[in-house]
Amino acid sequence: MSLGVLCERQSKPTPHKRRSGGCGRQAAVVFRALSSIFISQSAVAAPPHTQMCHQAVIEGQVAAGQSFNAVFAKGLRLYLEPLHSGWVIRVLDAHAPREKHDYAELATPPYQSVSPLLISTDWAFRAQDAVAWNPRHFRFAADRAAFRMLEHLQPEVLAGNAESEAKLESVLIKQPEGTLELLDSRFAPGLADQAKMASTVALHLASTPHVADESAAPSALGRLEAIRFRLLLELPSGMRVMSGVTEKPVQCGGQPTTVNAKASQPP
Helix, strand or coil: CCCCCHHHHCCCCCCCCCCCCCHHHHHHHHHHHHHHHHHHHHCCCCCCCCCEEEEEEEEEEEECCCCEEEEEECCEEEEEEEECCEEEEEEEECCCCCCCCCHHHHHCCCCCCCCCCEEECHHHCCHHHHHHCCCEEEECCCCHHHHHHHHHHHHHHHCCCHHHHHHHHHHHCCCCEEEEEEEEEEEECCCCCCCHHHHCCCCCCCCCCCEECCCCCCCCCCEEEEEEEEEEEECCCCCCECCCCEEEEEECCCCCCCCCCCCCCCC
């Protein structure tokens, strides 16, 4: 089915953002963080593995303001949460009340920064840039114990504790990987020039099916109106998909997505 002002937008931070002392300074810091994401996802070769793993395959579509929920494995729930600026990917405990953080947020640094979990016009991304970052790779905590470990480490990492940073790296590499593929989209294009930080990862607009809504009111960043997507979620060891969810066998050993978790923090 076909789905036929830069700094001002940053004044309303999402849970993945925080305010800092100036647009130019913040943009430079975020660009360094975003470069780390790109390098870690494209330049690190996966180690050889012969063991087979399993992925949950979830497809869906959402229009602006709509959410998407799917319990894909025992105790794990995928949630596309609508934002004013687009959506954020979350992985939640399917059986517990929602907490401050989620399994994907804490397993996908850098924290409080540009993130592959944000399909949005935050951080000076235009709508077409959000679509052009395709595919996107992230990680999520395999279970509640891993989540608690990441939750404990996050504030220390943000504070610059070197020991916690090293521990975080060792924990993250063991967590399962997720991949978001945008299959189609509709958006009102942003009229601003592409931000330097977006140019690092927004590379695939031409190869991503999309419809540009030229009838929308003009704006600097534009607006995401609808997306159709596929999510591939690696299953933790010994876990299988829930009934009704497609399961795909894959070779174990995805590309590491670990990055400098405090790269987004202003000096």
